[in-house]
Amino acid sequence: MNEADICWADVICVMEEKHLSRLRTDFRKALKHKVLHVLDIPDDYQFMDPELIELITDAVEPMIDVVN
Incomplete structure (x- = not known):
């Protein structure tokens, strides 16, 4: 992720x-007016794991x- 994202x-x-x-x-200023959510999903999965x-x-x- 970068500042443009x-x-x-x-x-x-x-x-x-x-x-x-x-x-x-890393991006305190850019996040100032953003809506942020923590999903509380452990980062223990492989990339694109179907369960994840x-x-x-x-x-x-x-x-x-x-x-739709």
């Missing part, structure tokens, strides 16, 4: 508190408007 985003979701802390350390995808989807879906 943060500026583009309306809502930023991270899996764990340590991820949010890292973002705040399901956990993230279930946690994020209620926060966003999905247009």
